Amino acid sequence: MPDLAIDGGPAAAEALSIPEWPQPVAESRENLLEVFESGTWCRGPWIERLEDEFADYHDAEHAIAVSNGTVAIELALRAAGVEPGDEVIVPSYSFIASASAVPTVGAIPRFADTDPATFTIDPDSVREQITADTVGVVGVHFAGYPMDLDELVPICEEHDLFLIEDAAHAHGSEWRGRKVGAFGAFGTFSFQESKSLPSGEGGIVVTDDDVLAERARTMQNIGRAQGETGYRHYTLSSNSRMSAFQAAVALGQLETLPAENERREENEEILLSELEAIDGVRTKPRDDRITARGYCLENFRYDPDGFDGLSRERFVEALRTEGVPVFDGYEVPIYRQPAFFRDEVRRLLPPGAEIPDYRNLPLPGAEQLCRENVAYSHPLLLADEEGIRAVADAIRKVQAHAADLRAREA
Template sequence: MVKLAVNGGEPVAKDLSRMIPRWPLLDEDDVKVVVEAIKGGHWCRLYPGSYAERFEAEFAKYHDAKYGIAVANGTVSLELALKTLGVGLNLGDEVIVPAYTFIATASAVTEVGAIPVFADVDPKTGNIDPKDVEGRITERTRAIITVHFGGYPADMDALTSIAKKHGLYLIEDAAHAHGSEWRGRKVGAIGDMGSFSFQESKSLTAGEGGIVLTNSDELAERARLIHNIGRVIGQPGYIHYILSSNYRLSEIQAALLLSRLGKLPSEVKVKNENGKVLADMIKRTGVVEPTGNDDRVTVRGYYYFVMLYKPEELNNIPKEVFIEALRAEGVPVGVSYGPPLYKQPAFKRENLVKSIPKYILDRMPNYERLNLPGAEEFARRELVLPHYLLLAPREAFELVVAAIEKIKEHVDELQQSVNRLKVSDATIDTTYHR
């Protein structure tokens, strides 16, 4: 008799881990470029024609942006974007951010001395809900940060028009969205400033790294100055025009990024095509629903393949138990971040007092009271697969579907095991499992 793997049966997708490429990807020519960079003797970007300079130009070009400023990670890139726009210079400055995202989207706001205001997200995509954004604008709002959740572009038409109407800056946190397109335009260069991460799990990576993009000459110049402790790159001597920090990216990472960037467009193409194939296959199971059907999204770069769990189609088996059962069958599934951000311990008053100056804290909302329906529903239903699964051959997708179908067929057996199956951590392992 066939048994669920979670109960000791044979995992139906046991060959999946062999089919999914090991992340991060690395070719011999990447190694060659990195070795060249090391042997070149310039490990910091402060020389003409640096790898960082070349990477900035190439990455900006790929994303249809005029300028790029490479930095140490995708958290400080958000901080750099906010500082460049002057957010946080006035006491009480507010920035509207999505309630469901990685914490850096909100912590970057507090790091520059401003106040994050959570807007609800669309429960179908996890992207910020433009209507909810508009209702949260006050005379202190300076900017909106949108995340393209999982690589699925947010509604840039609505957000651009709201930002314009209210005189606000629009920042794109595109940490998930390398190569994604909104109506034929790459995201990250549609708003005033865009921010990307090159952390190990991301579609383009050097272990750590980040970049800000902009089309504005003035903002690019200011960002470059801020990222280099107020010093003009290329200008001799120690003249600092502004008090700031050091956000620079190392040359070794820049060399690796430059090499990997050459392969990104073809990887995005494959993931975009395979994402559609997998979505069609998964939809037919009826148990999970792939997200996103907006025609204005012309390319999905993918960080996560996001799905919504439908427990009502599976005897109301809790999501965590479904995850455990699927993992046992060999599918690297999980949740992205868990609860909405306002439920993080960091947003409890008792912890805010440890990180936020009192004069700012006094102006902050009580985050503990928030309960945003879209974010709550998305958190309840969201399931994700890692993006590099989409680089696997199609047979891999058949195994994912076979695992879901197997669980569906054996739902009674799973029901009997529910109380035994305690899930310690449902979070996806973005750097994989072999």
């Protein structure tokens, strides 16, 4: 076995060539120029086209374009009827917006644990968090791997809760042959530039419900009724509209998304078949109910026992030096972020609201993922087959040298 790259040997994943991201599509450029010269930079036909095409692509009746994926969740919560002091169950292992949107609209987040096998919200833990004040659940299709909708939708129906699917990572993901997003009250997406459908910033909300769609449209447009542009405002809400420039870019990028996702899926299959055979690498379960995958990042769990006790930090460092750009993700679950210190949350909630002691929550699944996660971004899955196989070669090489690396850690 050649020397580790960390010791000056050749990088095992030299063949891995990852495309730059975002990848500008020619159609986005043409659309942008058209918008620029049209004089309609706000609202109008480009936004409507994006909403129609995205709703169609994601098997939803309605889509409402917004300025980013964070306000998409806030808008969905408001339109779903959340009121100050209500409780909403949120994921513990995700980007902070999946949970911070809840206090931002004056409601109390209650964190559910995360299933470490799938990185998605644990339905049993959701059940445990339901109280008389719970009005809804936000879950994430984390890394584009759908949460268990067979479990979550009935729990929500049984307890009369809305479900918001944070699908910021899941453009194109399918559950039992249907795209995610409109299984619950709302699905929310991000078009931020690192996402698989990028428009710089941007987002969209989807729903099958006509009434919820109209409420979301009104609230997205500072209280104006659908289709109106004047000075009559029916609700007190903000402006979260997307600009026509963002829509122009997203429309172009949407053209290439399905083929890119197919390529990612094929490559993930190759990578999985290699990784599943490596001791100490825990991949996500194959699930027949997931009929297509979208991606933002992808993850596996690292078990030092398969690597002579080598720490994950040192494994990630060695693998990066071998040419595979992995990273270890969130250092702490969302509830241990400084933003969730009680005084910080209290500022946003009605006086007297009972706020859990987030910092001391015992949610072992989320904690485990913070220790074991190894992630890579979706453009890696657009590499060629030789590059994809080189990822597994690099892991095996680090494994072969693990005892030596471990000895240096001590």
